[in-house]
Amino acid sequence: ERDLFGEIAADAREDGLAVIARMDSNRADERFYVEHPDWFTVDADGRPYRAGDLYISCINSPYYEEFLPAVFREVIERYEVDGFADNSWSGLLRDRICHCPHCRRAFRDVAQAALPTTHDWDDPVYRQWIRWNYARRLDIWDRNNAIAKEHGGEHCLWIGMNSGDLTHQSRNFRDYKGIAERTELVFLDSQYRHAGMGFQRNGEMGNLIHGILGWDKLIPESMAMYGAGQPSFRLASKSEPDARFWALDGFLGGIQPWWHHIGAYHEDRRQYRTAAPIFAWHAEHEDALVDRTPGATVGVVWSQENVDFYGRSRPGELYALPWVGMTDALIRARIPYLPVHADHVARDAERFGLKALVLPNVGSLSASQLDQIRAFVEGGGGLLATGETSLYDEDGIRRDDFGLADVLGVHATGSHHGSDRDDRASWDEWGQHTYLRLSPECRRWVDGPQTGSEPDLDLPRHEVLAHFEETDTLPFGGRLEVVRVAEGTQAPMTLVPPFPIYPPETSWMRHPASDVPALVLHEQPESGRVAYLAADIDRCFGRSRLPDHAVLLGNLVRWTTGDSIPLMVDGPGFLHCQLYRQEELLILHIVNLTGHEVGHAPVDQLFPMGPIAVTLDVPDGIGQSVNVTRLVSGKESSANVVNGKVEFEIERIGDHEVIAIAAGDGDQG
Known part of the structure; x- marks a missing residue:
């Protein structure tokens, strides 16, 4: 029999390369399952979970405790590898609960309760199950590294693989911050631009990972040269510009290239031409692409707990759309920004000289995180917060009021207008046909029809409304939190309630104005500028890409920084x-x-x-x-x-x- 891996490893050594053993350790075929059925995941009725024709092993079984460590030892002893990558190391995804004897016993030992049977985020036992799963994955990370170092020396690393998407990390119970605190580098399995997203997500993820890993460390990324996408064509060549843009934006974020083909022989050989110029340029200029610290003065706050315990079963709408909308607006405005973990606000603000923080619907924040944000503003830093930011604690339990109510200058009422659901409204369903009214109104002084009822006020607008000099309204179409505003605040935008779209003869404002604030600005002596967007403009821009929404978000961030963008x-x-x-x-x-x-x-x-x-x-x-x-x-x-x-x-x-x-x-x- 031929030892193909051994041949490749030997050739790599001759070329002076480090050798990483890439594994896909979690799944096995029916032959293995028949020998050890108790090592594999099952549902509440004892039926095994499967991925295609393979069986999914359980992270709490002897498969992980005995079998995989023996495999690591054998690979190290036979090939003297420098480390391991592992594609599916974290096991069963969050949407399924394993009820095998090992899980039942291990969870009861920790929680003094039986395993949950449904995905009920309001159940404290289910939330404990979530945290227990995260902790187990970190245990696996530590154990695998201990085995690698014991048998391969102190520089032999087990590095797993991690995703370029926080919602995917959460589905896999991979605690990015916890992992980053344990590892010397991150192997990033983020191969291509997914449908509906931009190449900018790659550079952004590089910045986010560096923020928790360290700016002096490396993030080699598996970059697809094959036809990755929906649908995927494993043996076809990926469009060269598509592969190149993904790599180039990764370089912007401090990511290193790592080309990826499926197999070693291809009839479509165009894919062999893509990597060489990318790698050659990176090699020539590597000194300028690593060991850098960010120069951005705006921090956009995130946490994986917010994705989990606030986003719950709807992370796409509650976390991802507001994040993408806000950060894409910053990119359009050419405002450099830095993803900042909510636990690191004080550290990163001091280290990098941040002038403003942005919290795009960061609903879930702990008391410690609130204290750091409050201290940042009291020290003169600016703040832009949107939607339900700070309205929930670290378990996703709703507070009676915003945790940052004193900073934002608003108080929750418990009600809202509109919806945060990513529904595509029809002309017959006009509940989302809403607008925002800008104040003071200026249309009397702009060329166009006049009824005589236009406000006769020639007053300057607030600078956050720059570039809207010829309109008194902006399209909205989202969810607006109804808040009670504190004294000393301004509300230069208010809600125009919904009205029909079709037929056109009915499409006129029934209630052209309201006193429902959509934007609240708050300035206090010796503190930073604070803007609270009750209207979820960030989510709306992430969903609908209306240019007006991006302009408004960019204006707000510039204002909160005191125009100190470098x-x-x-x-x-x-x-x-x-x-x-x-x-x-x-x-x-x-x-x-x-x-x-x-x-x-x-x-x-x-x-x-x-x-x-x-x-x-x-x-x-x-x-x-x-x-x-x-x-x-x-x-x-x-x-x-x-x-x-x-x-x-x-x-x-x-x-x-x-x-x-x-x-x-x-x-x-």
């Missing part, structure tokens, strides 16, 4: 921009995603953009003379330093550009 990028296109520091070097990463903000079809073309004018705050150590080098085009840019800011122009950006700004010869000591 980067301004003027020019056409959808550009993903991220800023980094590296000792006395400033690095600006731009990926041109024009035409590909979201999508379903594979990308097969590029839309170059330019000219692009860039203005950057000059960091300490650079001085008044700078060198601006473009690492993709290989060109130098002439730059001016004016009032502490670097100004330069990029004539044209193809797929991406990386700009290194360093002290000029005249400023080097």
Whole structure:
């Protein structure tokens, strides 16, 4: 018999490569199941859970306690591998409950209760089952690493595999923060852009993982060269631009390339041409792509507990859509941002000099997390919060009032207008046909029909309503929390209740105005600026992509920072921009995603953009003379330093550009 893995490992050693044994350890065929049926997951009636024709092993059984450790030892002894990757190490997904004897016994020992039989988030036993499952996966992580190091030496690592999507991590009971605190690197199994999402999710996930893992560590990502997607074609070539954009935005987020083919022989050989230029460019400029710290001054707060205990059975609508809507609006506004774990607010605010925090419907926050956010604002930091932020505790139990009521300047009433369901309304169902009224109203002074009833007030609007000078209303269509506002606040937007869409003769506002606030602004002496969006504009933008919603979100974030964004990028296109520091070097990463903000079809073309004018705050150590080098085009840019800011122009950006700004010869000591 041929030992194919042994041959490949030997060849890799000859080429000076480290060898990682990639496993898919959790599933087995019927031959194995017949020998050890008690090692596999079963439902409440004792029927085995299956994935296709394979059986799913139980993480609490001897399969994990005895069999897999023996496999690790054998692989290390036979091949002297440097580590392990494992694709399905975390076992049964959250949507199914294992009732095998091992699970029944282990859970009762911890919870003094029987296993739950239904997915009831209001049941404290079910919530304990969720946390018990997370803890068991961390135990497995620690145990597997202990075995790897015992038999392979201190540098032999078991690294598993982790997802590029928080909801998927939650379905697998993989605690990203807990894992990051235990590992030297993350193997990221996030192979391609999924339908309906943008390439920007890859760079964002790189930033999120670095925030919990460390900015000096590595995140090699399995990047599909094959036809990944819906449907998938394992032996076909992925569109070269589609694969390239995924990799390039990953580089922006501090991710390292790791090409992925299915099998070693292919009749469609176009896929062999994709990785080489990507890897060659990364290798040439690797020094500028690792060991960086973020230069963003805006932190967007997240936690996996919020995904689980607030998102519960609806994480897509309660967590993902608000997050995607908010962060995509920041990308459109060219505002660099940093994903910040809710436990790390105080640490990261001090470490990176954050000027504002954004909480996109972060419903579930613990008392400690609330204290950190409150202290940040009291220390002068800005805050934008939306929807039900802070209305639930860490178990997802609703509070009587917002946990941040004193900071936000609002109090919960327990009622709301509209819906947060991702339903596609028809013209006959007009409950979501709502608008937001801007104040003061300005249409009397804008060209158009006049009835004589227009308000005769020529007053300036608040700066958060910039770019809406020719309208008194914005489309809404979402959910609005009804709140009671505190004294000393402003409400420059209010709700226009729903009215019919069709037939057109009936489509007129029955109640053109209301006193229901959609946006509340709160400023206190010596504290930061605070904006609370009762209207779920972030979720609406994530769902419907209305440009007005993105403009409003960008305005609000700029205002909460006191206009202290360190980067301004003027020019056409959808550009993903991220800023980094590296000792006395400033690095600006731009990926041109024009035409590909979201999508379903594979990308097969590029839309170059330019000219692009860039203005950057000059960091300490650079001085008044700078060198601006473009690492993709290989060109130098002439730059001016004016009032502490670097100004330069990029004539044209193809797929991406990386700009290194360093002290000029005249400023080097």
